[in-house]
Amino acid sequence: MYAQMVKSTGxxxxxxxxxxxxxxxxxxxxxxxxxxxxxxxxxEEYRKTLVRQIGQHAHSEIVGxxxxxxxxxxxxxxxxxxxxxxxVQDEAGHGLYLYCAAETLGVSRDDLTEDLLSGKMKYSxxxxxxxxxxxxxxAVGWLVDGAAIMNQVPLQRTSxxxxxxxxxxxxxxxSFHQRQGYDIMMKMAQGSPEQKRMAxxxxxxxxxxxxxxxxxxxxxxxxxxxxxxxxxxxxxxDELRQKFVDQTVPQAEYLxxxxxxPDLTWNEETGHYDFTEPNWQxxxxxxxxxxxxxxxxxxxxxxxxxxxxxxxEGLMAHARKKAARxxxx
Amino acid sequence: xxxxxxxxxxxxxxEKKPERKEWPLWEIFIRGQHGMSHRHVGSLxxxxxxxxxxxxxxVYTRRNEGVSIWAVESRHxxxxxxxxxxxxxxPSESKVYRHPTFFDIPDEVGQM
Amino acid sequence: xxxxxxxxxxxxxxxxMGDNTLILGHRVSEWCGHSPVLEEDIALxxxxxxxxGQTQLWLxxxxxxxxxxxxxxxxxxxxxxxxxxxxxxxxxPNGDFGQxxxxxxxxxxxxxxxxxRLQKSADERVREIAEKAAKENAYHVERSxxxxxxxxxxxxxxxxxxxxxxxxxYPYVGELFESDATDAAMAEAGIAxxxxxxxxxxxxxxxxxxxxxxLTIPEKAYVHRGGRSGTMHTExxxxxxxxxxxxxxxxPGCQW
Numbered sequence: 001m002y003a004q005m006v007k008s009t010g011x012x013x014x015x016x017x018x019x020x021x022x023x024x025x026x027x028x029x030x031x032x033x034x035x036x037x038x039x040x041x042x043x044e045e046y047r048k049t050l051v052r053q054i055g056q057h058a059h060s061e062i063v064g065x066x067x068x069x070x071x072x073x074x075x076x077x078x079x080x081x082x083x084x085x086x087x088v089q090d091e092a093g094h095g096l097y098l099y100c101a102a103e104t105l106g107v108s109r110d111d112l113t114e115d116l117l118s119g120k121m122k123y124s125x126x127x128x129x130x131x132x133x134x135x136x137x138x139a140v141g142w143l144v145d146g147a148a149i150m151n152q153v154p155l156q157r158t159s160x161x162x163x164x165x166x167x168x169x170x171x172x173x174x175s176f177h178q179r180q181g182y183d184i185m186m187k188m189a190q191g192s193p194e195q196k197r198m199a200x201x202x203x204x205x206x207x208x209x210x211x212x213x214x215x216x217x218x219x220x221x222x223x224x225x226x227x228x229x230x231x232x233x234x235x236x237x238d239e240l241r242q243k244f245v246d247q248t249v250p251q252a253e254y255l256x257x258x259x260x261x262p263d264l265t266w267n268e269e270t271g272h273y274d275f276t277e278p279n280w281q282x283x284x285x286x287x288x289x290x291x292x293x294x295x296x297x298x299x300x301x302x303x304x305x306x307x308x309x310x311x312x313e314g315l316m317a318h319a320r321k322k323a324a325r326x327x328x329x
Numbered sequence: 330x331x332x333x334x335x336x337x338x339x340x341x342x343x344e345k346k347p348e349r350k351e352w353p354l355w356e357i358f359i360r361g362q363h364g365m366s367h368r369h370v371g372s373l374x375x376x377x378x379x380x381x382x383x384x385x386x387x388v389y390t391r392r393n394e395g396v397s398i399w400a401v402e403s404r405h406x407x408x409x410x411x412x413x414x415x416x417x418x419x420p421s422e423s424k425v426y427r428h429p430t431f432f433d434i435p436d437e438v439g440q441m
Numbered sequence: 442x443x444x445x446x447x448x449x450x451x452x453x454x455x456x457x458m459g460d461n462t463l464i465l466g467h468r469v470s471e472w473c474g475h476s477p478v479l480e481e482d483i484a485l486x487x488x489x490x491x492x493x494g495q496t497q498l499w500l501x502x503x504x505x506x507x508x509x510x511x512x513x514x515x516x517x518x519x520x521x522x523x524x525x526x527x528x529x530x531x532x533x534p535n536g537d538f539g540q541x542x543x544x545x546x547x548x549x550x551x552x553x554x555x556x557x558r559l560q561k562s563a564d565e566r567v568r569e570i571a572e573k574a575a576k577e578n579a580y581h582v583e584r585s586x587x588x589x590x591x592x593x594x595x596x597x598x599x600x601x602x603x604x605x606x607x608x609x610x611y612p613y614v615g616e617l618f619e620s621d622a623t624d625a626a627m628a629e630a631g632i633a634x635x636x637x638x639x640x641x642x643x644x645x646x647x648x649x650x651x652x653x654x655x656l657t658i659p660e661k662a663y664v665h666r667g668g669r670s671g672t673m674h675t676e677x678x679x680x681x682x683x684x685x686x687x688x689x690x691x692x693p694g695c696q697w
Contacts, residue, residue, distance in 0.1 A: 038338045040411045065474035065482075072470050076688040076697040077514045078463075078500075081470070082493050086391075088473050089486035093388055096479045100372040103354060106339040109374065110351045134688055134697070169371070173392070184697075192695050300475065308477020311538045311592065314599025316352060318591040319376035352478070373480055376591070380480075383584055387484040 061095035128291030141181015459499030466492030563631035593654025615664030
């Protein structure tokens with residue numbers, strides 16, 4: 001998802017007997033659905049895992065501005081331009097809310113940013129794919145935001161208070177994102193032959209990367225088991241992926257577009273679609289930095305950060321001067 | 330042991346700890362409609378109070394969410410210490426007579 | 442009202458207003474995802490959204506006055522550079538963040554005075570658009586003025602960059618106050634003020650802000666002109682339009 005493959009302790013879930021008294025009280029609170037708040041006692045590994053997960057989620061929102069931002073200046077009507085701009089602006093807002101949630105755990109936004117730029121922290125693999133035609137903006141809203149929502153809706157119930165509140169705000173704002181994407185897809189699918197071709201091309205390129213967003217199967221992962229016990233992960237990757245496929249296939253049919261999977265079939269017995277797994281080697285390549293746009297995305301973020309330094313420092317220097325002048329009066 | 334902590338959040342973890350160039354963190358409170366209290370909506374960074382208010386307008390009222398904004402620098406928030414939760418809050422749990430539902434008033438008496 | 446006045450002049454005036462907001466809004470939107478800090482990224486997007494929203498109102502009315510069954514989108518996406526009537530200032534490239542904010546302030550300061558006058562326009566539609574736009578602009582100008590002051594009176598580097606931005610942009614300010622036959626017709630009909638009449642107020646306002654920003658306004662700056670008359674735009678506008686109009690031009694007649 002926006003936070004893929006987040007490592008936790010790596011040791012598996014402790015039994016009650018193995019837990020210290022503090023850890024037991026902590027786990028009891030989580031089991032009783034009591035939220036954990038910034039100054040509450042928490043296991044160091046819970047805190048570290050959350051910083052990684054929330055940080056990765058925040059980075060994904062910020063890097064996620066880039067592929068869609070790629071089309072703001074080329075949006076085909078004034079209204080589409082405003083909608084897209086408002087949406088990409090929302091992503092910046094979501095990144096901001098999430099960085100603030102991470103900051104309640106005692107890390108700074110600047111440190112997180114530097115960890116992103118140095119490659120120490122990751123962001124979602126999906127944003128390393130290019131947006132090549134206007135229908136990609138539709139596909140990103142429909143598929144990528146659709147997949148993100150699958151993950152974010154349950155995360156509203158996550159155990160860490162500030163993260164949960166950020167997710168509630170994000171989900172409320174995101175509800176228009178997927179719909180605007182599908183709205184573009186409908187226009188394109190019902191449009192001229194060229195527009196229809198753009199729509200199919202976009203679906204062809206974004207289908208498997210969207211399925212990868214949920215991360216590889218984690219039913220046997222010790223990290224996921226610990227995260228689920230702590231309620232900072234609510235569903236397994238496979239559960240969410242299946243739910244996404246089941247929801248999306250009929251939407252593609254309505255558009256008259258074909259999903260690029262010849263083996264996709266409805267399974268009467270399970271009540272779900274059977275589908276082809278994405279190419280996980282490609283996923284690991286992208287995560288390692290070899291996706292089609294990794295270099296460009298990091299260059300863009302680094303440039304914004306470096307070129308912005310004098311602005312951040314200038315405004316801060318002015319604020320200090322002003323405060324000193326006020327104090328002297 | 331004091332039941333008041335000087336901040337709402339734990340300290341920044343940083344091995345380097347050079348002079349921080351980052352803009353300070355602010356807590357934002359917004360009055361959603363006339364007649365309501367200001368409620369905490371989240372945080373943001375700004376060089377000073379004036380910019381904190383402006384940034385709050387741009388960040389937290391994009392969907393017509395507010396009629397008034399308060400901003401306070403996060404480091405100025407005093408907070409209760411979680412370990413003192415028992416002595417601070419539990420004593421009031423036993424004072425059930427403070428709640429209207431403690432008293433049974435016959436229906437015939439009407440609205441009270 | 443509009444029947445008794447020169448429709449060509451009214452159309453020119455509306456295009457000047459709408460093209461200013463369109464081109465500036467487009468330029469500001471180029472920042473989205475690339476600003477120095479998240480809070481500024483979000484704020485700039487709000488400014489761009491307001492400007493493009495205003496564009497829709499001005500160009501809708503322009504299309505109506507033109508009376509050829511066109512829409513605001515047609516005017517935005519299907520005219521070539523020579524038909525654009527924005528001032529040169531707004532089509533200049535973004536440069537660094539300081540140059541963008543300096544351009545924004547120099548425009549906002551003019552718009553705040555212009556929109557104030559237009560709220561007393563004899564034309565009801567102009568009045569309505571100006572009323573809505575003035576509220577948005579009041580926030581823009583406060584924010585851009587604050588940023589110009591903050592960066593002008595910030596560090597040595599930020600001061601130097603802001604002074605360079607002002608030196609580069611100031612020769613494009615004069616065009617905002619040029620008057621021609623269109624302006625005379627608008628003033629005559631009570632629809633819009635003579636631009637020249639806004640200059641004193643503008644100079645006083647900009648002078649105050651630049652003083653606070655510790656920046657020096659260039660003396661006897663040359664005046665570059667040709668945008669609002671359409672006689673000579675900069676080379677930059679053509680590239681901007683190439684990007685902005687590409688889909689509409691490559692796939693004409695589609696619904697998007």
